[in-house]
Amino acid sequence: MTQDEMKKAAGWAALEYVQAGSIVGVGTGSTVNHFIDALATMKKEIKGAVSSSVASTEKLKELGIPVFECNDVFSLDVYVDGADEINAKNEMIKGGGAALTREKIVAAISEKFICIVDDTKQVDVLGQFPLPVEVIPMARSYVARELVKLGGDPAYREGVVTDNGNMILDVHNMQITNAKELEDKINSLAGVVTVGLFAHRGADVLLVGSPDGVKKFD
Helix, strand or coil: CCHHHHHHHHHHHHHHHCCCCCEEEECCCHHHHHHHHHHHHHCCCCCEEEECCHHHHHHHHHCCCCEECHHHCCCEEEEEECCCEECCCCCEECCCCCCHHHHHHHHHCEEEEEEEEEHHHECCCECCCCEEEEECHHHHHHHHHHHHHCCCEEEECCCCCCCCCCEEEEEECCCECCHHHHHHHHHCCCCEEEECEECCCCCCEEEEEECCEEEEEC
């Protein structure tokens, strides 16, 4: 089974958690694209979706799924999204696609967070994947210096502007053993919009596509 086939298996497995008549939170990325394809098979049974990125919004609309603004929705039953890394506590690094802030917002209003990944994303310790931090442009250098003090090696993600008009710093060479504490420290820095650590709001259910099928962790 290829990596993409494992992603597809996890994406389609998440359809089990979608309730008829609901508005579904939809994340961003290659695994989520498979979920959107699956969601389209029951588009007449749901009200629509709230999307965490422009790219996902465009795909949803192309498939005929209505997209609601986050501000117009009080809460969501379920949010389905991927991760760049996830540990045994279902804490994640997200933001490889630069949509981390919107993903955090949609996750925050959702009753249940379903994370869909292939088995290469499971790790014992977070940090091998560079940790994304969305920053306001004028704060880039200051935040980078502070991230060095926290033990990281930040690099500006050149040519990338988030859907919010900001920049991304990718922090390399971190061994993240206390994800909640680090999330708080980075989020407290002036000029940081948010860090791509999803520790305080981790996944409620993890669906992992593997050569042996989809494995569930909660």
